[in-house]
Amino acid sequence: LAKTTQPISMDSYEGQEVNITCSHNNIATNDYITWYQQFPSQGPRFIIQGYKTKVTNEVASLFIPADRKSSTLSLPRVSLSDTAVYYCLVGYSGAGSYQLTFGKGTKLSVIP
């Protein structure tokens, strides 16, 4: 049973805001929601992490509703260099629960 579901791909023009939603209906109480960015032939890179409500850092925002069954990664004003695969990871590496399993990810293509 997949822990997360994301759109397979998205296209966006440069300068637009992009929102990628991840569904995680079976999220556990201890689970955090973490988003990663991956370029070809590189390991995924941490973007942002949250547990509930809204988190913002210098590159993205993460919106988590009260029921925590989904989350939305928001990338403001994307550029061509944001073309990558984005993964939503739900899990918690501790207290007997260590499987950190990635979903299929969302391939974002930014168009000039």
Added chain:
Amino acid sequence: SQTIHQWPATLVQPVGSPLSLECTVEGTSNPNLYWYRQAAGRGLQLLFYSVGIGQISSEVPQNLSASRPQDRQFILSSKKLLLSDSGFYLCAWTRVAGELFFGEGSRLTVL
């Protein structure tokens, strides 16, 4: 600061040959360590994780094995490689809460 290193970066091996990929972490202690594999154009498949020396959990039954001989060393091995073992292998570490830090990756081609 913490760093993670993997080697070799690239490997071309014949079918039936052995494999050894090594991963080391610096700047932290007692990390949880992970091996993932990514086939061409696919997502990340969790292969093994380890929460301590000598403690290995396997997620996918196959001809690969993992070992953790030291706190910050994680090794992925195979006695006989298959064509289907080709892929991009990534080692990662975390303390808690799902924030993984990945190495540079090792690209394996089995011919």
